Amino acid sequence: MKMLFxxxxxxxxxxxxxxxxxxxxxxxIGLELEEVADWNCCGATEYMSVHRVAAHSLVxxxxxxxxxxxxxxxxxxxxxxxxxxxxxxxxQQMREDPRLRAKVGDALAAGGLSYEPGSLKxxxxxxxxxxxxxxxxxxxxxxxxxxxxxxAPYYGCQVVRPDPDNRWDDHEHPVAMDRLLRALGAEVVDYxxxxxxxxxxxxxxxxxxxxxxxxxxxxxAASAGADAIVTLCPMCQLNLDAYQVExxxxxxxxxxxxxxxxxxxxxxxxxxxxxxxxIGKEFIAAxxxxxxxxxxxxxxxxxxxxxxxxxxxxxxxxxxx
Amino acid sequence: MSAVPSPSAADRTPECAAFLWxxxxxxxxxxxxxxxxxxxxxxxxxxxxxxxxxxxxxxxAMIRGGLRDEVLRSNTPWFCVSCYFCTVxxxxxxxxxxxxxTLKGMxxxxxxxxxxxxxxxxxxxxxxxxHYGRSFELGLATRFNLRHHPLSLPGLAPMGLGMLMRGRMxxxxxxxxxxxxxxxxxxxxxxxxxxx
Numbered sequence: 109m110k111m112l113f114x115x116x117x118x119x120x121x122x123x124x125x126x127x128x129x130x131x132x133x134x135x136x137i138g139l140e141l142e143e144v145a146d147w148n149c150c151g152a153t154e155y156m157s158v159h160r161v162a163a164h165s166l167v168x169x170x171x172x173x174x175x176x177x178x179x180x181x182x183x184x185x186x187x188x189x190x191x192x193x194x195x196x197x198x199x200q201q202m203r204e205d206p207r208l209r210a211k212v213g214d215a216l217a218a219g220g221l222s223y224e225p226g227s228l229k230x231x232x233x234x235x236x237x238x239x240x241x242x243x244x245x246x247x248x249x250x251x252x253x254x255x256x257x258x259x260a261p262y263y264g265c266q267v268v269r270p271d272p273d274n275r276w277d278d279h280e281h282p283v284a285m286d287r288l289l290r291a292l293g294a295e296v297v298d299y300x301x302x303x304x305x306x307x308x309x310x311x312x313x314x315x316x317x318x319x320x321x322x323x324x325x326x327x328x329a330a331s332a333g334a335d336a337i338v339t340l341c342p343m344c345q346l347n348l349d350a351y352q353v354e355x356x357x358x359x360x361x362x363x364x365x366x367x368x369x370x371x372x373x374x375x376x377x378x379x380x381x382x383x384x385x386x387i388g389k390e391f392i393a394a395x396x397x398x399x400x401x402x403x404x405x406x407x408x409x410x411x412x413x414x415x416x417x418x419x420x421x422x423x424x425x426x427x428x429x
Numbered sequence: 430m431s432a433v434p435s436p437s438a439a440d441r442t443p444e445c446a447a448f449l450w451x452x453x454x455x456x457x458x459x460x461x462x463x464x465x466x467x468x469x470x471x472x473x474x475x476x477x478x479x480x481x482x483x484x485x486x487x488x489x490a491m492i493r494g495g496l497r498d499e500v501l502r503s504n505t506p507w508f509c510v511s512c513y514f515c516t517v518x519x520x521x522x523x524x525x526x527x528x529x530x531t532l533k534g535m536x537x538x539x540x541x542x543x544x545x546x547x548x549x550x551x552x553x554x555x556x557x558x559x560h561y562g563r564s565f566e567l568g569l570a571t572r573f574n575l576r577h578h579p580l581s582l583p584g585l586a587p588m589g590l591g592m593l594m595r596g597r598m599x600x601x602x603x604x605x606x607x608x609x610x611x612x613x614x615x616x617x618x619x620x621x622x623x624x625x
Contacts, residue, residue, distance in 0.1 A: 117563050117564040117566075120563075120603070121597060121599050123597075124596060124597060146605050146606045147605070148607070149558045149562060149563045151558060152554065153511045154551040154554035154555060155558060157530055157533035157551040158533075158548075158551050158552060159615075159619055159622060160530070160531070160534055160622060161619070161621055162619050165618035166614075166618075169610075169614055201457045205458045211621045215617040216614055218617035219614040219617075265511065265512035265513055265514075266512075269513035269514065269516065270513045270516045271517070279517040304512075305510050305514075307510065309550065312573065312574075313507075313546055313550050314508065317480050317508065350588055350591070350592070
């Protein structure tokens with residue numbers, strides 16, 4: 109399926125492994141991605157804090173360029189949470205607020221561009237992989253199942269919240285990535301912190317706050333016995349990986365939980381080389397975790413024991429049905 | 430999110446809530462801020478709530494009370510990490526995160542903040558985007574930390590070096606081809622923002 113693709117600044121550099129691994133697996137899952145030509149920064153969470161209309165116009169240029177390039181493809185996908193949300197939110201707010209729509213339209217016209225809100229479907233890459241490609245199609249491409257690997261699925265905030273187009277089953281406990289990782293053969297640990305915040309820009313402007321949040325997430329994964337945390341966002345990866353080192357210094361702890369992108373694990377399961385997938389560029393090395401992958405499928409989980417037989421002469425209890 | 434329009438002029442009572450309407454007018458769509466029932470779900474859901482001068486609930490009461498200076502001086506919006514937990518949990522469906530963005534913009538416009546480093550970080554980010562069309566991490570981190578945490582730079586050097594060695598950081602910014610076009614768009618947008 110053909111889609112327009114917005115890589116965003118992070119994927120170009122600090123999250124290069126995310127982009128490389130996506131490019132390595134896209135053929136296997138039948139994704140035809142066409143990069144939006146000469147796209148600009150989405151403004152992250154910063155531009156919007158300084159100029160409101162200009163922030164939406166900044167994103168509007170990307171939407172306008174994408175729609176001009178569309179030619180039949182009506183989906184625009186992004187791999188970064190902030191990029192995805194900014195694109196989706198500008199589209200939604202232009203649809204719902206005629207004043208904003210007029211202003212952004214006016215600003216875009218000054219650059220010879222225009223955008224009809226709603227003409228593109230803005231979706232995160234995980235959404236596309238789970239809901240369009242599908243778990244069965246992913247499973248069919250697995251040549252090296254991730255047996256024995258325990259993973260903590262980490263969604264972060266902005267993909268599942270605020271969810272402007274109602275694409276997700278749950279804003280706090282989504283399961284799409286859990287199912288994707290199981291389709292790859294991995295074991296998914298119980299990770300109730302899966303949509304808690306990684307600290308965002310607080311690693312720079314208020315590190316103590318961020319380190320507390322990072323410790324909670326890393327400790328949660330380590331306590332659940334996870335070999336690695338799996339993420340879908342460059343900012344989350346950077347904060348949990350690079351800043352895990354700083355967090356350890358701050359709290360005098362020795363956590364070492366590697367943080368990988370879901371596309372990297374798909375690549376491993378599809379039999380691609382670690383070099384091709386950018387594995388090795390993380391601060392907390394993932395190699396020891398990946399060495400735990402075995403050839404043996406895990407033993408089937410025992411079926412739940414039947415319920416204790418009811419004591420017929422016990423106290424009267426309500427009965428179901 | 431609902432598409433119900435903001436309350437019209439006739440429904441804007443009491444008049445003493447002028448600051449409330451000002452905040453709502455500056456927020457795209459209908460933020461529903463006037464619907465706050467002071468339940469405190471927002472503050473209880475906030476990962477940075479403990480660090481804030483005022484919880485979001487308290488801040489919204491202050492907005493309604495017209496405490497303009499205290500509200501814009503509060504560190505609360507600057508500690509918002511945009512996680513949107515409050516927004517999806519709010520029983521009144523108030524677009525809380527969006528309101529926080531509005532308050533940040535208003536505080537910058539009125540030069541009201543206790544600690545100038547968060548607004549300066551946002552402004553530095555904006556400057557790079559307006560010069561190159563893309564963000565530039567090395568420049569952003571260096572310029573911001575030089576100005577605000579010069580003593581932290583030696584401590585951060587290993588991470589910067591680690592990023593470079595892993596090929597995860599550029600030494601030079603990348604400029605987009607359509608920079609002139611982007612500049613025209615942003616200048617027009619800012620002019621429209623100044624004269625609503």
